[in-house]
Amino acid sequence: MRGNDVTLDNVSITYPNGFRAVHPTDLTVQAGEFFSILGPSGCGKTTILRAVSGFIEPSGGRVLIGGQDMVGIGPNARPTALIFQNLALFPLMKIWENVAFGLEARGLSRRARRARAEKLLDLVALGDQADKTPSELSGGQRQRVAIARALAVEPAVLLLDEPLSALDLKLRQHMRAELRAIQRQTGVTFIYITHDQGEALTMSDRIAVMNEGRIEQVGTGDEVYSAPATAFAASFVGEANRIDGRVVAVNGDLAEIDTALGRFRARNPIDLGAGDAAMLFVRPEAMRLGHTENGLSARLMRRDLEGAFLNLFFDAQGIELAVHVTNDGQVAIPADGAAEIGFPSGRAVILPAGPLARTGQEMVA
Template sequence: MSFLKLENLTVAYGKDAPVLKNLNLSVEKGEFVSLLGPSGCGKTTTLRTIAGFLKPLSGRVLIGGKDYTNVPTHKRNIGVVFQNYALFPHMSVFENVAFGLRMRKIPRQEIEKKVRRALEMVGLAGFEKRLPSELSGGQQQRVAIARAIVIEPDLLLMDEPLSNLDANLRMEMRSEIKQLQKNLGITTVYVTHDQSEAIALSDRVVVMNSGKIEQVATPQEIFSNPKTSFVASFIGFQVLAVGTVTSIEENFAEVLREGKIYRARITGRVQLQDKVILFARPRKMRLTRHETQNCFQVQLISVLYQGETSLLVFRLGERQFSVEQDSAVSLPVGSNVFVHVPPEDLLALKEE
């Protein structure tokens, strides 16, 4: 039995149209699941409904086999880490972390023990007397995490907790969150719009779009085998062209485009004569001056230097896409060349 189960959830804000409609999701005990998607897709609404901040119009929230749909937030043993940390500015680090325990009427000696242990776990031993204003952004985030885990929650919810940190600190905190979650074994639902963050942290990734789930899979599966064109675009594949499927053999299709046949891998539902979009990643394409199978004739329109690599932006018909190459590659803007994509790296997904 799944530890967390969302059954046919429909959620709306006031009289507005539902943000979520008949959403279903299961999370196993101890699992780290990320809700990934663009702003407005419903991921934070899903998290708020699990926490009890929002009441669904219909459907159920089951935790540990019990129906929590109508149970108020303070009676759910859930830890929440907010995007803006939500620390009490007038309280010390110790008092912030102890807050949930005091609300639960835990004895003072037990509070002392639990708070110090939680702060040790997030690397903040010795910071007990400081105010939030005396901490860096990363330290404030650690306090927020300590406050969430100190109550020993059945479920940990995290809403874009790293979005306010700089790039280097985000990378550091990713590793710490992942290790802490595994050490504690807490079932965790994590909201993010950053695909690299979701892939780095998660046991499974839930890609959401317009209030519905597009795909649920392991990070490896999401990264390599997107099932829809939306998922492919969101996780970094680029649209190259559109064509028609003329034949299918196992996991590969032959796609006709402007009189030429391209061989591409199938990851979603595709049938003969379907209109499909051809996708590829910037690092999986190579430049060539000679046309071979799976080549697209393109024109270079700009070069973006990135240090060891450069991003070469090409025009193909009315579309633009980029190819990542070694910076040693020298090609004048305006050059006409061919871009080759191996069949295993060229994805054919049904046009939606």
């Protein structure tokens, strides 16, 4: 099996009722890449996948797979396979027959189909389960059968639409590693859809962060986490403290922002200028206790001990600021909770004021 690249060239998608689910989008997924599309419920993830798999045609622009324009090519003729959130195996068929299902139409003999199914079952570590039926397998095992079945038709691109969301947390985490290993072994291009940032961060070569029909940022997990490009990306991926304000000065790569808590200096990746409405974001683990650069006065409201880490929650004039520190026995805060906290300029980012992720959004199934 070999992966193909997938390109969206100015693709927009409007449903028949006039709702524009995807605004004009350019995106290239590299051949053999594990690529995730991450965004909240309703942002347009499945819609993009439907256009790649051929179940809907874009209203504008082109989908190319392996450099070939897919216009007018139906789902069955595309080099793609799709795995849905609610997978359906055939309950009365044996596991190997489920895997081999798509091969009968290709005129393969029963013996050849069985051999191919066994190879794929080995790949998903179910080689000894070929003669069972789906009801005799666990949820995670059934999910792996679905993956083997999708791979049986030798797709160049595997499209996975929240394939783990029906599984419990422990199994989900286990399956992350399994999926990643299967992708590496096969070299098939994976486009993986999820609203779970943990899944996207742990499995993907690159991630597209999507909101309300637009891809707001594409990058590695590290890039998206450490250098978010929009207020939405900063608030959707990982935890972030936010302080609103207005840019007052720019010097080099840094900008200064005036806020209710004082004037702070931070990175300015989007090249905001003086006068622009802005939001400063800083991760809890980038916050420091004591008198530091970008210091401010705050009051400790709550402390959560996480063993090796301490999560401290401060109030600064009504703004909640989280500070995560290692639990090294050195954390000393006066009884009244008053403390100075701050952050290094290089670990904070100033972005255009804009829509934020709703809290708890990632929990919406």
